Amino acid sequence: AQKITQTQPGMFVQEKEAVTLDCTYDTSDQSYGLFWYKQPSSGEMIFLIYQGSYDEQNATEGRYSLNFQKARKSANLVISASQLGDSAMYFCAMRGYALEGAGGTSYGKLTFGQGTILTVHP
Amino acid sequence: NAGVTQTPKFQVLKTGQSMTLQCAQDMNHEYMSWYRQDPGMGLRLIHYSVGAGITDQGEVPNGYNVSRSTTEDFPLRLLSAAPSQTSVYFCASSHTGGFNQPQHFGDGTRLSIL
Numbered sequence: 200a201q202k203i204t205q206t207q208p209g210m211f212v213q214e215k216e217a218v219t220l221d222c223t224y225d226t227s228d229q230s231y232g233l234f235w236y237k238q239p240s241s242g243e244m245i246f247l248i249y250q251g252s253y254d255e256q257n258a259t260e261g262r263y264s265l266n267f268q269k270a271r272k273s274a275n276l277v278i279s280a281s282q283l284g285d286s287a288m289y290f291c292a293m294r295g296y297a298l299e300g301a302g303g304t305s306y307g308k309l310t311f312g313q314g315t316i317l318t319v320h321p
Numbered sequence: 322n323a324g325v326t327q328t329p330k331f332q333v334l335k336t337g338q339s340m341t342l343q344c345a346q347d348m349n350h351e352y353m354s355w356y357r358q359d360p361g362m363g364l365r366l367i368h369y370s371v372g373a374g375i376t377d378q379g380e381v382p383n384g385y386n387v388s389r390s391t392t393e394d395f396p397l398r399l400l401s402a403a404p405s406q407t408s409v410y411f412c413a414s415s416h417t418g419g420f421n422q423p424q425h426f427g428d429g430t431r432l433s434i435l
């Protein structure tokens with residue numbers, strides 16, 4: 200079974216500052232992917248960044264970077280130079296390894312954490 | 322780039338009614354899925370499909386039906402709506418179900434069952 204834990208229900212940051220959103224995970228899979236999604240108040244789910252379990256370097260996408268510490272099973276999202284438009288709910292998610300056609304209820308499933316609401320103050 | 326398109330965006334139903342939530346993607350993705358998002362429970366997988374003609378149950382399939390006649394379309398049917406199915410429904414797609422494939426989501430359908 201896979202589990203994602205986001206321990207920060209809400210975070211506040213000043214505009215132009217950096218913020219770290221925490222994510223820890225638990226899985227018995229050797230191969231897995233970690234993802235971050237942004238959900239603004241309008242409701243859509245926006246894919247931000249991906250980190251593979253075998254990737255040696257931390258992923259970066261513009262102002263987003265993923266601080267991946269495999270031994271600690273953590274995949275924290277770092278947003279640099281926060282903007283007012285970054286205010287949203289952020290979800291950490293995991294996709295594990297499963298054989299296609301093996302049946303079960305979990306092939307390709309994304310397991311989500313409970314989310315962190317980020318508020319950026321001007 | 323349309324990506325994943327869901328219709329309708331909002332819907333109110335009476336208990337016992339049936340309806341179909343539509344989902345279409347134009348990225349030629351093989352894997353498509355439906356999630357529901359409820360407060361305090363995160364997103365939960367309802368059904369998924371690994372290609373045209375192939376569907377399987379997720380973790381909360383009861384009360385829902387799906388089909389996949391084309392690569393592009395993956396409709397979700399509520400057979401007899403119940404208040405417990407009030408939720409926000411998301412359709413998502415990816416190239417495959419592999420662990421290194423990000424899923425891309427539609428804008429969601431907000432469904433209320435009275």
